Amino acid sequence: MNYAYAYVLDTMADWELGFVTAELNSGQYFKRRGSRIPVKTVGASKRPITTKGGMKILPDLTVDEISHETSAILLLPGADSWNDPEHAPVVEKAKQLLKASGNVAAICGATTALANAGLLDDRQHTSNSLEYLTMFCPAYKGAAFYKEKKIVADGNLITTGSAGGLLLAREVIALLDLFKKDTLEAWYNYFNTGDGNYFAAMMETLQESNSTEKK
Template identity: 90%
Template structure:
């Protein structure tokens, strides 16, 4: 069984992972009907954390329990206290996963943790801005690899985006893991990006086509 591991920490921006967690855990639009990628909440310890939105989350496991063999992707949300030393183990876990071909997606403040650790020095990436990284990451040396884009997939297994990239993050994770049909993903993204119901109906049609193919 492969899991999506979502790191949780006090002050985390709970909304930033909302789209991707919902789609991975439910599997409602997967091209392989009836499948899903369960989401496990990972903490620095087993203690409950409180999100910026005031929700209390009890971790399912700790960082040391993550393995490459069971990891579909490691999701790193933004938060106000990424510079706390207790979060160093998950940054090291991200490095271990990337080194062996595992998948990591980081948004907003999580990119500063990766930048400070040197993980972005030689990988294409983005964040809230280049100025943001240089201001908050004194050891950052990855400016040459910075892309002034809303989201960047490193060409392999690292996805980075800024604070407003929650929907884009979900789209790129879904694409990386090859979970939706291409036309389903396009309609899904367009619907939530624009709110235009025509894209919702298009998405439903792509799912009906999948079911029809299975029956035939």
């Protein structure tokens, strides 16, 4: 079985991975009904971490337990503590996964960790802003590949800024090919606008899938 590995660290932004972890773990709108991608929390150690919202999370695994063979994607959230050297192993793991065609998604502060490690020097990417990366990442040399977009998917790497939690979920779901195209469009539009018509449209796409499977 493949897992979504969500890295957790002190001060992590609780909300940034909420949409994507909920959809991957539940599989509620997957085109393959009854399937899911379980989420495993990963820490620098097995000690509990405290999120920015004050929630305590006990990691399921440590970084060395992640393998390319079992990784559907590595999710890296924003946090104020990415400069702590204890997080170097997960950045190295991200490097290894990307090199082996594994998938990595980074949001907000996690993009600084990738930038400082040189992982954004030759890939199209985005973040909170170019100034944000140049200010906080002294080793960053990827300005020529920076895109003034809310989210950027460059092959198996997805990057976005702090307000990109919903967009991150959409791009991860698309990358892993988990929803029907019209389901994903309706899902995104519903959560982006709150318009109930999109929720109804999404339900219709699921009913169509069920009808097709029964034939």
